[in-house]
Amino acid sequence: MSRRTVDLGEDVHYSPEVIRKYEDPEFAKASEKYEREARRRKNHGGKHSRKPEKSFRSDDSRRASRSTRNNGGYGGGSSNSGHHGNSGHGSGSGTRTRWNPGKFIRNLIIILAILFIAFCGYFLYMTSHLDKADTSDSNFAINSQVASDLKGYRNIAILGVDARANEGYDGSRTDAIIIMSIKKSNGDIKLISVMRDSYLKMNENGTLTLDKITHAHAYGGGTDTCAALNRSLDLNISEFVIFNWKAVADTVDALGGITVDVKQDEISDLNQYGKETARNVGGTYTKITTTGKQTIDGVQAATYCRIRKTSGGDSGRANRYKKVMSAVMKKAITSPLKLNTLAKEVLPEIRTNMSQAQLLTAVLRAPGYDIKKNISWPKSYYGGLVGGVWYAVPTTLSSNVQWLHAKAFAQTNYTPTTTCLNISNEIISSTGIQ
Numbered sequence: 001m002s003r004r005t006v007d008l009g010e011d012v013h014y015s016p017e018v019i020r021k022y023e024d025p026e027f028a029k030a031s032e033k034y035e036r037e038a039r040r041r042k043n044h045g046g047k048h049s050r051k052p053e054k055s056f057r058s059d060d061s062r063r064a065s066r067s068t069r070n071n072g073g074y075g076g077g078s079s080n081s082g083h084h085g086n087s088g089h090g091s092g093s094g095t096r097t098r099w100n101p102g103k104f105i106r107n108l109i110i111i112l113a114i115l116f117i118a119f120c121g122y123f124l125y126m127t128s129h130l131d132k133a134d135t136s137d138s139n140f141a142i143n144s145q146v147a148s149d150l151k152g153y154r155n156i157a158i159l160g161v162d163a164r165a166n167e168g169y170d171g172s173r174t175d176a177i178i179i180m181s182i183k184k185s186n187g188d189i190k191l192i193s194v195m196r197d198s199y200l201k202m203n204e205n206g207t208l209t210l211d212k213i214t215h216a217h218a219y220g221g222g223t224d225t226c227a228a229l230n231r232s233l234d235l236n237i238s239e240f241v242i243f244n245w246k247a248v249a250d251t252v253d254a255l256g257g258i259t260v261d262v263k264q265d266e267i268s269d270l271n272q273y274g275k276e277t278a279r280n281v282g283g284t285y286t287k288i289t290t291t292g293k294q295t296i297d298g299v300q301a302a303t304y305c306r307i308r309k310t311s312g313g314d315s316g317r318a319n320r321y322k323k324v325m326s327a328v329m330k331k332a333i334t335s336p337l338k339l340n341t342l343a344k345e346v347l348p349e350i351r352t353n354m355s356q357a358q359l360l361t362a363v364l365r366a367p368g369y370d371i372k373k374n375i376s377w378p379k380s381y382y383g384g385l386v387g388g389v390w391y392a393v394p395t396t397l398s399s400n401v402q403w404l405h406a407k408a409f410a411q412t413n414y415t416p417t418t419t420c421l422n423i424s425n426e427i428i429s430s431t432g433i434q
Contacts, residue, residue, distance in 0.1 A: 139227060140226050140227050140230055140237065141227040141228075141230045142230050143417050145417065146234050147236050150235070150236045152183065152185060153182065153184065153236070153409060154181070154182040154239075155180070155181050155182075155236055156179070156180045156182070156240065156354075157177070157178075157222065157226050157239070158177075158180055158240075158241050159177060159178075159240060159243075160174065160175050160176035160177075160178075160242075160243060160248065161174055161242060162175045162244075169242055169244070169351055170221065172218060172244075173196075173214045173215060173218050174214045174216070174225065175245075176193070176317070177195075177213060177214075177229075177318075178191055178192065178193050179192040179194065179235070188372045189329075190371075190372060190374070190375060191373075191374050192377055193319065193322050193375070193376050193377065194213060194318070194377050195314045195381070195392045196212065196213060196317075196318070197212050197383075197391055197392040198212065198213045198377075198378060198381070198394065199386070199393045199394065199431070200228055200229075200231075200232040200233075200423070201231055201423045201426070202216040202219070202220075202225075202227070203216075203219065203224050203228070204219045205219060210423075210426065210427060213228055216228045217242075222240035222242050222353060225240065232401075232420060233401055234401055234420050239352075241350060241352045241354070242351040242352065243346075243349060245280060245302040245305070246280070246281040246282065247346055247350060248281075248298070248301060248305060249281045249283060249297075249298030249299050249301065249302040250281075250298060250345045251298070251328055251346050252296070252302075252324075252328065253297060253298035254342040254346060255332060255335060255342065256335075257296060257297050258301060258324065258327035258328060258331055259293055259294065259296075259327060260293070260294070260323055261292060261323075262290075262291050262293075262304075263291060266304070266307065267291065269308075270288050270300070270307060273303055274287070274299065274303045277303040277306060281298070281299060284299065285303065286299075304320055304324060305324050307320075313383070314392065315376060318376060319374075319376060322374045326374070375404070375408055377404055379400055379403050379404075380394070380395050380399070380400060381394050381395055381400075386431050386433075391431075393433045395433060396424050397423055397424035401416045402414050402416060
């Protein structure tokens with residue numbers, strides 16, 4: 001086979017295929033045919049298009065072509081190692097976009113920061129609808145030694161009042177009193193229920209008087225209720241949240257119901273007072289017919305909290321309220337998508353003296369909270385008539401306070417304050433019960 005020699009110039013460098021195309025007539029002919037078939041297929045694509053004939057490129061030619069591409073393509077491109085390719089047809093680059101974990105993390109942080117700011121703004125907007133209690137001149141009667149001893153605990157009074165829907169809270173009595181005690185170091189929560197008929201000392205129209213703790217709210221709202229608890233039980237409560245039974249019903253409904261274990265002696269009371277609760281909170285009561293664990297709705301939950309006639313009295317009601325509160329807290333923490341509905345429907349029905357910053361802090365820390373223990377107070381008491389009125393008289397106040405501090409705050413061998421001891425002696429003197 002004859003060969004021809006072509007002067008391509010001394011300063012120009014071509015790929016092996018190009019050089020061979022000019023030197024080898026057969027190779028040039030085959031290459032031209034291959035290129036024609038490729039162009040025809042591109043212009044008339046489809047299933048009826050003929051496949052281009054196989055090129056007569058030799059193995060050496062293929063290896064040379066791959067080598068050229070690896071060294072930067074057929075032009076002025078560069079490989080990952082930085083070497084420049086030979087001059088030729090077109091241009092290309094061997095550089096690939098690499099995974100940059102630092103940039104990804106930075107972008108993720110920016111996105112999360114934007115979402116966090118949006119959440120905070122939305123939360124602060126929603127909490128602006130709260131019924132704020134004026135406590136600018138409040139006296140919570142916190143003993144200085146108690147404040148020091150309990151500085152590791154945040155104690156919040158949760159007060160359920162007997163106000164009906166669309167009624168104000170002023171002048172209403174508390175049906176349920178729960179102290180939510182949060183250990184600051186680890187988020188552990190203890191719920192301490194105080195019997196509404198507990199015989200304690202409170203401020204009634206400017207005079208310190210022994211009476212049922214339920215009356216403290218009627219005389220002085222959340223502030224006087226907290227002060228009575230602090231004064232008699234050696235506590236450091238300065239925050240409170242107040243709600244009525246409509247708020248309970250709306251909260252449970254917003255969460256899609258809660259699960260409780262209904263006992264046999266509770267069914268008759270539930271079905272007897274369910275319709276009355278429905279009228280008070282605005283809703284419909286569905287009868288409960290079976291015992292055991294079951295999902296209940298808002299009206300059923302509010303009724304479950306209120307009953308006490310034949311199902312454990314005041315102590316039984318306090319325990320049921322704690323069960324409902326625990327179920328609500330756990331479901332709220334595990335159902336963040338429902339918090340929007342909860343905020344819209346329930347926050348306007350709640351009164352509190354907590355600032356927006358305090359509420360936001362509580363919400364942000366909520367996923368780390370864990371309800372460890374439920375405590376009923378008093379542990380030992382006399383339930384009966386005193387002067388013709390039914391009271392739960394602690395026997396004695398000082399011993400019940402010692403027990404509470406050991407149980408809730410791990411203060412073994414606790415010594416009550418002088419104020420607590422004086423109230424304890426006054427209760428014994430006025431009732432003759434010890």
